[in-house]
Amino acid sequence: MIRFERVTKQFPDGTEALKDISVVFPTHKLTVVIGPSGCGKTTLMRMVNKLETPTKGDIFIDEKPITGLEEVQLRRSIGYVIQRIGLFPHMTIAKNVSLVPRLLEWPEEQTAKRVDELLKLVGLAPDTYKERYPLELSGGQQQRVGVVRALAGNPNIILMDEPFSALDPISREQLQDDLRKLQQEIQKTIVFVTHDMDEALKIADSIIVMREGKIEQVGTPQELISNPANDFVESFIGLDRINRQRSFGERKLKEFLGVFAENPKEGALQISGEATIDEAFTEMEKSGYSFLQIIDGGKTLAYANDRDLVKAALRKEEAETV
Missing domain, CATH: 3.40.50.300 (P-loop containing nucleotide triphosphate hydrolases)
Structure with missing residues (x-):
């Protein structure tokens, strides 16, 4: 420190x-x-x-x-x-x-x-x-x-x-x-x-x-x-x-899988790919977990932390302004 x-x-x-x-x-x-x-x-x-x-x-x-x-x-x-x-x-x-x-x-x-x-x-x-x-x-x-x-x-x-x-x-x-x-x-x-x-x-x-x-x-x-x-x-x-980034909070996690990590993370909180980014931030804050394990029908889609969620919004913004 x-x-x-x-x-x-x-x-x-x-x-x-x-x-x-x-x-x-x-x-x-x-x-x-x-x-x-x-x-x-x-x-x-x-x-x-x-x-x-x-x-x-x-x-x-x-x-x-x-x-x-x-x-x-x-x-x-x-x-x-x-x-x-x-x-x-x-x-x-x-x-x-x-x-x-x-x-x-x-x-x-x-x-x-x-x-x-x-x-x-x-x-x-x-x-x-x-x-x-x-x-x-x-x-x-x-x-x-x-x-x-x-x-x-x-x-x-x-x-x-x-x-x-x-x-x-x-x-x-x-x-x-x-x-x-x-x-x-x-x-x-x-x-x-x-x-x-x-x-x-x-x-x-x-x-x-x-x-x-x-x-x-x-x-x-x-x-x-x-x-x-x-x-x-x-x-x-x-x-x-x-x-723009606040508006992306209403987008579902499964829309951003391409920018999330695929490698497993220990101690990740499971969350549905149907959840929104805003809901993901709220769940992370409440739980104290550093990573989310995004799932759909029992299958793991990706892993993400809070920084990844912001990064996803940035990527989405770039794509929609091109």
Whole structure:
């Protein structure tokens, strides 16, 4: 868990980038930080690995203050993915991915095994890609390498600073899907900065909405859609988007099977495919279950969590506006 306690950041020119911020990034969840340009979202993220330091306040990781931690050691323990990808062009993909394990002095055999398993995890066959150089890969492939390089040292925390914003729409959507699937496997604490609300609603477990150095609202995608905290949050999400997604609440679950998971989930709550999305959200909230097992006539059709339901609405919206 990452916790900010009354954190303020004032730059030498007097600009106050963060104003008395107190917030928690939950463990093993993907938290998106979003807001207009200059709202302080990147500054907030960069404080986690001490690329920026607070003027006032404290930051804790697992309830331990990071103030006394040595910067290099802290940064090597935290994965970091940036918009520009940042792969070293003169290094092979294998050497790029293995950078942190080598700095941590892992044994060569362990490092090589880690490189192979990470490349497989993002659909890049090691025998095909690990001896290639970054410029021999597409932009989407390079960004996949950037993501697994951040995972190579097996950090508990990963910071992602608008990592997909420079990609074309098709590659970006695919990487968003890949990130969600990857997070289900690796269960890391991820802080993801973006300015794209559709991206935030699609991938986030929790969303932090910022404006002018302050936090306007923290909530799940569904909570933001259902109950925007104020006029700013409502306008930033977009009233049209809110109304369209609310209207999808009346659609039946069986209409969205193509975007739900097929793999079984333990401890899922059974619900009929005839139930609406609104009814599904209500049942999940009442039961405390994280996943729904969608059934029809005793047959399992798919599995879905609350994020999948929001994602289904987004996909439906995209299809009907084409």
